[in-house]
Amino acid sequence: MMGVPGLEDFQIWISVPFSFMYLLAVIGNGLVMAVVAWDWNLRKPMYLFLAMLALNDVLLCTVTVPKMLLIFWQGPSLSTFPACLTQMFFVHALFLSESAILLAMAFDRYVAICAPLHYTTLLTGSLIVKVGLALVARSVAVVIPGVLLILRLHFCRSNIIRHTYCENMGIAKLACNSITLNSIYGLAAALLTTGLDFVLISLSYWLILRTVFRLPSRKAARLKTLGTCGSHVCVILVAYTPAFFSFLTHRFGHSVAPHIHIFVANIHILVPPMANPMIYGMKTKRIKERFLQILTSHKL
Secondary structure, eight states: OOOSTTOGGGHHHHHHHHHHHHHHHHHHHHHHHHHHHHOGGGOSHHHHHHHHHHHHHHHHHHHHHHHHHHHHHHSSOOOOHHHHHHHHHHHHHHHHHHHHHHHHHHHHHHHHHHOGGGHHHHSOHHHHHHHHHHHHHHHHHHHHHHHHHHHTOOOOSOOOOOSSSOOHHHHHTTOSSOOHHHHHHHHHHHIIIIIHHHHHHHHHHHHHHHHHHHSOOOHHHHHHHHHHHHHHHHHHHHHHHHHHHHHHHHHTOTTSOHHHHHHHHHHHHHHHHHHHHHHHHHHOHHHHHHHHHHHHHHHO
């Protein structure tokens, strides 16, 4: 693992903001999970999905960032093939599960705003458990074929990965035989999972906005609803923009400089997990209130 190609002399400086972002991501998401676990009044779909997102973000950072920082501090780092495949599996599975959680949160807001009378009957505790199990099952089912397609490849050239973590196409491009099937499967899997999730999320928020502007509600209530949805949209943009850039660059962006591609891929690992608790903490009143209560009780 070589790190960010072309920026080897600056990696020690890059590690400073990356370390800070990792620390913020772990602390912020840990606090979100603690607040939801501490307050029984927050055992509602919206907050449970938020806790799932926080757990997913902590796992995603922890799977990638420590190794990344080691490369930044000590230079190129060795990794065994099984370890690289294991990291690849968890990176892609956690990406897919994050997308599924964002879709579940969008559906939660759609039901709460567009069909409030059916909210408690549709989004029950058992459904939340089933959604959690389903998103894990989907992630595993989609990623395992990608791992098997890597195992069929024959590696006889370089064993140098110019990246900070192991991911599907980065490993596949080291193979001597054709990787066309790997590329086709990766493209199809991405379009049918994260691509479809993004379309459904966009549709749900379009329906929410249409409903909000049609309701003869007070301006304050309308602004509150738009503020809540606005925080969700910010999270979605932060999560999907670098993900789509990284994914498309691997396959079609041959003119994009390698250091830009790898740097954006690293930003995708760190910025969404760091930003999610900040955005939700600022926009979700009950989360902020409970967090302040925890701090106050500890000071006392």
